[in-house]
Amino acid sequence: MTVQAFFIGFFGLAAVWFGIVVFRTFSMMRSALALLFSQTALGAMFLSMQAEFLGVLQIMMMATEMSIMAIFMVMFMMDPGGLGEMEMTHQKRLSLIAGFVSFVGAVAVAVFVDWGPVASTFPDATQQTVELGLELLDRSMLIFETAGITILTAMIAATAVAIEPEKKSVTDEP
Amino acid sequence: MNTFIIVFLLLLGAYFVAVLEVWISKGRFQLAAPLFAAIAFLGRESFIPRKPDQLFYEVGPVLLLLSAVLAAAVIPLTPDLIMTDLATGALFINAALVYVLVALLMAGWGPDGAYAMIGGWRFLGQLIAYAMLIVMPITAVVMRAESLLSTQIVISQAGLWNIVYQPLGFILFFIASMALAFLPPFDLMIAKGELASGVEAEYSGMRLAIFRLGRLVLIITLASANVIFYLGGWQGPELFGYSLPPWAWSAIKILAVTMVMLFAGHYMPRIREAHLLSWCWMFGIPLALINIFIVGVLLLEFP
Numbered sequence: 144m145t146v147q148a149f150f151i152g153f154f155g156l157a158a159v160w161f162g163i164v165v166f167r168t169f170s171m172m173r174s175a176l177a178l179l180f181s182q183t184a185l186g187a188m189f190l191s192m193q194a195e196f197l198g199v200l201q202i203m204m205m206a207t208e209m210s211i212m213a214i215f216m217v218m219f220m221m222d223p224g225g226l227g228e229m230e231m232t233h234q235k236r237l238s239l240i241a242g243f244v245s246f247v248g249a250v251a252v253a254v255f256v257d258w259g260p261v262a263s264t265f266p267d268a269t270q271q272t273v274e275l276g277l278e279l280l281d282r283s284m285l286i287f288e289t290a291g292i293t294i295l296t297a298m299i300a301a302t303a304v305a306i307e308p309e310k311k312s313v314t315d316e317p
Numbered sequence: 318m319n320t321f322i323i324v325f326l327l328l329l330g331a332y333f334v335a336v337l338e339v340w341i342s343k344g345r346f347q348l349a350a351p352l353f354a355a356i357a358f359l360g361r362e363s364f365i366p367r368k369p370d371q372l373f374y375e376v377g378p379v380l381l382l383l384s385a386v387l388a389a390a391v392i393p394l395t396p397d398l399i400m401t402d403l404a405t406g407a408l409f410i411n412a413a414l415v416y417v418l419v420a421l422l423m424a425g426w427g428p429d430g431a432y433a434m435i436g437g438w439r440f441l442g443q444l445i446a447y448a449m450l451i452v453m454p455i456t457a458v459v460m461r462a463e464s465l466l467s468t469q470i471v472i473s474q475a476g477l478w479n480i481v482y483q484p485l486g487f488i489l490f491f492i493a494s495m496a497l498a499f500l501p502p503f504d505l506m507i508a509k510g511e512l513a514s515g516v517e518a519e520y521s522g523m524r525l526a527i528f529r530l531g532r533l534v535l536i537i538t539l540a541s542a543n544v545i546f547y548l549g550g551w552q553g554p555e556l557f558g559y560s561l562p563p564w565a566w567s568a569i570k571i572l573a574v575t576m577v578m579l580f581a582g583h584y585m586p587r588i589r590e591a592h593l594l595s596w597c598w599m600f601g602i603p604l605a606l607i608n609i610f611i612v613g614v615l616l617l618e619f620p
Contacts, residue, residue, distance in 0.1 A: 172422075172426050173370070173373075176373075176419070176422075176423070179419065195403065195404055195405050196404075196405050196408070196465075199403075199405045199408050199409050199412045200408065200412075202412050203408065203411050203412035203415055206412075206415040206416055206418065206419050207415055207418070207444070207448060210418055210419060210422055210441055210444070211441070211445065213422070213441075214438060214441050214442075217438075224426075224431070224434045224435070224438065226426075226429065226434065267404070268403070268404030268405065269404040269464070269466070271404075272404060272405065272465060
């Protein structure tokens with residue numbers, strides 16, 4: 144139990160630290176990979192909590208997503224290949240306040256919510272996967288489908304907005 | 318104990334791939350050549366570029382090797398010879414192999430050189446093409462096995478191998494795994510004639526040796542993944558009531574798949590990642606969805 148608590152704490156702190164690193168570097172590539180390591184540390188937290196499927200899924204999805212995010216950032220910002228230097232923050236005062244307020248809010252939720260008794264038994268990894276599948280395709284299906292479609296729409300819209308419209312040919316003008 | 322045996326077998330497999338690759342591409346069968354090449358690599362000076370991102374530069378090759386070995390951890394060679402039979406095996410292979418991309422991005426971006434960097438980003442473009450064709454065929458395989466356990470996936474093919482049950486999935490997965498292992502014809506990011514070796518351009522000596530070893534282990538890992546997902550793993554047909562032992566079947570199949578991969582690559586022109594992208598998204602992904610649909614219907618109608 145103490146070993147488990149130690150690892151949960153360790154990976155939690157690692158996640159927070161890499162989250163800070165995201166804004167401390169001056170390179171989009173380092174920033175994106177720091178975010179990846181932060182998310183991977185979250186996946187490792189899941190693994191320490193013996194939620195095997197969620198942990199592996201988190202570690203898998205984030206590697207792809209963060210790398211793709213990196214190339215989108217590099218493409219849309221004017222930073223050829225991500226080799227240039229770039230300030231990773233903007234609207235500093237507002238972001239500091241927003242970050243602090245949401246941190247306090249998250250801590251307050253973690254501390255003050257009555258989470259009920261600590262579970263003494265838990266299903267093994269195979270059973271967890273089965274139950275997670277049933278949950279996803281039963282009660283939570285509508286939520287996940289809605290979220291999925293929303294994200295897809297947002298991605299397509301963002302790309303469409305970013306593409307410069309083709310100009311009409313001007314060659315036949317004098 | 319199993320871990321040591323499998324790591325040893327992976328190294329042996331990597332050695333075999335190295336011999337075979339030279340044999341197929343250059344027509345020279347030299348059994349000792351990889352050994353001498355390795356010794357030469359270790360003896361050579363390891364140049365360091367002028368302004369590398371130290372962390373990314375050093376971690377890249379090691380991460381490539383590590384992710385290939387981790388993916389092999391859940392691949393059963395016989396019913397008992399497996400490093401760890403995770404309850405999420407089929408997902409875990411994916412998770413480990415995705416870090417191949419992270420490794421190549423690090424190795425490409427880290428040295429602060431134009432050729433390597435373009436190579437790294439090219440692999441990212443390639444990932445966007447092949448990633449879905451790794452995940453979706455595995456989904457159909459898992460549907461049939463009704464389990465993510467890799468041993469269970471092999472056992473589910475006792476009656477009929479998946480290559481017959483879902484040939485479409487096999488073809489897609491095979492192509493995607495070649496792209497993942499950046500084998501020819503998908504080797505634009507490290508090819509000699511392209512970008513002065515791309516990602517490999519800034520590496521030399523020991524670091525290049527680790528990178529190359531990682532690539533060889535990755536090839537053998539992916540061949541094994543093909544075998545356990547589609548070719549019945551350690552199972553083989555009986556002839557007159559006599560069959561080879563499980564390890565022999567695994568070895569034969571893995572070596573055969575590796576040879577087919579190398580041969581196929583040798584006789585194809587290189588494919589640009591932009592063309593691969595459009596092919597994968599216009600044909601590959603719809604075909605993968607059709608494959609999932611067909612397998613679903615088969616499972617419901619003929620259980």
